[in-house]
Amino acid sequence: MSANISTSYKQLEQKSKITNMMLRWFLYFVLILFASYFIFPLYVMIVTSLKTMEEIRQGTLLTWPSQLNFESWGVAWGGRGYGAGDTFLRPYFWNSIKMVVPAVFFSTFIGAMSGYVLTKWRFKGDKWVFLFLLFGCFIPYQAILLPMARTLGVLGISNSIIGLVVVHSVYGIPFTTLFFRNYYVSIPNELVKAARIDGAGFFKIFFKILLPISAPIIVVTVIWQFTQIWNDFLFGSTFSFGKAAPIQVALNNMVLSSTSVKEYNVDMASAIIAGIPTLIVYVLAGKYFIRGLTSGAVKG
Amino acid sequence: MFKWLEKNLPKVVLAPAVGLISWFVYGFVLWTFYISFTNSKILPKYELWGVGQYFKLWASRKWLIAVDNLLIFTALFLIICIVLGIILAIFLDQKIRAEGVLRTIYLYPMALSFIVTGTAWKWILNPTLGIQKMFIDWGFENFTFDWLVNREMAIYTIVIAGVWQSAGFVMALFLAGLRSIEDEIVKAAKIDGANLFTLYWKILIPMMRPVFFTSFVILVHISIKSYDLIVALTQGGPGISTTMPALYMTQTAFHKSQVALSAASAMMMFMAVAAVIIPYLYSELRRENVS
Numbered sequence: 379m380s381a382n383i384s385t386s387y388k389q390l391e392q393k394s395k396i397t398n399m400m401l402r403w404f405l406y407f408v409l410i411l412f413a414s415y416f417i418f419p420l421y422v423m424i425v426t427s428l429k430t431m432e433e434i435r436q437g438t439l440l441t442w443p444s445q446l447n448f449e450s451w452g453v454a455w456g457g458r459g460y461g462a463g464d465t466f467l468r469p470y471f472w473n474s475i476k477m478v479v480p481a482v483f484f485s486t487f488i489g490a491m492s493g494y495v496l497t498k499w500r501f502k503g504d505k506w507v508f509l510f511l512l513f514g515c516f517i518p519y520q521a522i523l524l525p526m527a528r529t530l531g532v533l534g535i536s537n538s539i540i541g542l543v544v545v546h547s548v549y550g551i552p553f554t555t556l557f558f559r560n561y562y563v564s565i566p567n568e569l570v571k572a573a574r575i576d577g578a579g580f581f582k583i584f585f586k587i588l589l590p591i592s593a594p595i596i597v598v599t600v601i602w603q604f605t606q607i608w609n610d611f612l613f614g615s616t617f618s619f620g621k622a623a624p625i626q627v628a629l630n631n632m633v634l635s636s637t638s639v640k641e642y643n644v645d646m647a648s649a650i651i652a653g654i655p656t657l658i659v660y661v662l663a664g665k666y667f668i669r670g671l672t673s674g675a676v677k678g
Numbered sequence: 679m680f681k682w683l684e685k686n687l688p689k690v691v692l693a694p695a696v697g698l699i700s701w702f703v704y705g706f707v708l709w710t711f712y713i714s715f716t717n718s719k720i721l722p723k724y725e726l727w728g729v730g731q732y733f734k735l736w737a738s739r740k741w742l743i744a745v746d747n748l749l750i751f752t753a754l755f756l757i758i759c760i761v762l763g764i765i766l767a768i769f770l771d772q773k774i775r776a777e778g779v780l781r782t783i784y785l786y787p788m789a790l791s792f793i794v795t796g797t798a799w800k801w802i803l804n805p806t807l808g809i810q811k812m813f814i815d816w817g818f819e820n821f822t823f824d825w826l827v828n829r830e831m832a833i834y835t836i837v838i839a840g841v842w843q844s845a846g847f848v849m850a851l852f853l854a855g856l857r858s859i860e861d862e863i864v865k866a867a868k869i870d871g872a873n874l875f876t877l878y879w880k881i882l883i884p885m886m887r888p889v890f891f892t893s894f895v896i897l898v899h900i901s902i903k904s905y906d907l908i909v910a911l912t913q914g915g916p917g918i919s920t921t922m923p924a925l926y927m928t929q930t931a932f933h934k935s936q937v938a939l940s941a942a943s944a945m946m947m948f949m950a951v952a953a954v955i956i957p958y959l960y961s962e963l964r965r966e967n968v969s
Contacts, residue, residue: 409766412766423801439808516951518902518903521706528722552703608791611906629794633797649798660788
């Protein structure tokens with residue numbers, strides 16, 4: 379009797395082990411299946427950019443190139459070297475850099491200051507001020523495009539990189555303020571109070587006490603702003619064209635321009651070039667990238 | 679004067695942010711709102727004209743198509759992203775080997791712009807050389823996949839690309855949510871004899887309500903604003919079959935020079951977003967006050 383029970387128990391255990399293993403296999407199968415769905419477009423982009431057009435027509439999306447051909451990368455980056463109508467990404471890449479660096483700096487700086495005031499120098503109604511700023515994260519930018527276009531025109535900076543710097547700096551403020559405010563809220567007020575008693579002033583407290591411990595949130599904010607501004611298309615395409623366009627606009631123009639023969643390899647190389655800076659940041663600092671996404675999780 | 683400055687220094691420092699946002703966000707939205715009640719064409723005119731633009735908007739076939747597409751897109755985008763996000767998060771939460779690598783793969787599309795994404799998917803979905811050709815070359819000779827150039831189906835290609843871009847993000851939100859649940863709850867449920875399915879379906883997923891709410895708000899927000907992806911993938915075509923409100927707004931303003939009409943469409947988008955966001959902000963703020 380007792381032997382009977384113990385064998386059936388063993389059987390049961392054996393059985394549950396097998397189901398468990400099956401379950402694990404199934405788990406890995408699904409996870410890898412989806413991983414391939416996510417990796418598929420990137421793979422196709424890279425492979426296509428390394429093939430000749432001849433090879434593209436003969437093979438399929440997945441075929442590995444017979445030999446690595448970097449020519450389309452050269453064409454995407456530097457053109458073919460004949461004058462008119464030869465669009466390539468190099469100048470627009472630099473446009474984007476010139477736009478991103480100051481815009482990230484200004485919006486981060488203003489956000490840090492505002493976050494500091496809203497948490498460490500509280501005043502009556504500061505919560506409403508925060509809400510007032512926060513709402514700026516959510517507005518659909520279509521509701522400000524028309525007056526913005528006119529304002530840039532009046533200021534004489536439409537269709538210029540300076541104009542885009544202004545636009546991105548301003549509309550970044552709600553996000554950067556949100557990041558810094560949420561970070562500084564968790565820092566004990568005692569630190570600030572003690573410094574105040576010691577006679578430290580507004581700026582001294584910021585630069586000597588808060589700034590040195592702000593590295594993580596600065597990284598999060600800079601990465602977030604960099605990604606958003608680098609990837610922006612709406613502002614870029616609305617407020618700039620021709621020579622002042624940022625890279626996403628140039629990429630779109632390149633892909634849409636209807637030359638006699640569509641060169642998909644050059645298109646893919648261009649897309650990779652436009653995507654590579656943010657991709658590198660993501661791979662190197664994924665942790666901070668995700669933190670920005672989940673805490674500022676509002677922008678599309 | 680100096681004394682005043684010293685006392686009010688924090689407010690002075692806060693002033694640029696508040697001033698800029700007042701002008702560039704609230705002022706500009708009000709301006710757009712006002713213009714939507716005029717009859718402005720190329721240049722803004724300031725005589726009031728009534729609500730005519732809104733009637734014109736809702737009588738326009740193109741706008742109705744845009745709203746229709748938005749509803750289809752939002753519904754599918756929401757459901758697929760959330761279902762996929764939950765499944766991936768739960769599966770990843772089972773002490774998986776190489777979790778970090780998988781997470782990185784699921785989330786990397788979020789680092790790319792919609793223009794890059796759109797360019798890639800346009801090439802993949804291209805009927806002559808893309809997926810269709812791949813399957814035909816593999817021996818499925820009658821395989822057709824022409825959604826990109828098919829009026830009825832083109833909107834679904836935008837769903838495919840949009841889900842690809844955003845599902846990993848929802849996964850990250852849910853994974854963070856699952857990880858924040860205390861071990862005691864899981865242990866207690868296991869002692870009570872709950873199997874893995876009951877544990878998730880009856881206990882953990884219901885606890886994820888705030889994450890559902892956040893994902894819902896973010897995804898709806900993304901879909902109302904979706905513009906770049908459509909420009910890169912279909913330009914609203916074939917014909918006008920994949921037009922969406924954001925595309926309608928810019929086309930009406932900058933190609934058709936119907937400033938007041940496009941302002942009206944922008945205000946409709948604004949109200950749609952506000953309807954989702956204001957309850958969200960309200961609840962977030964209340965939660966913060968409670969804790």
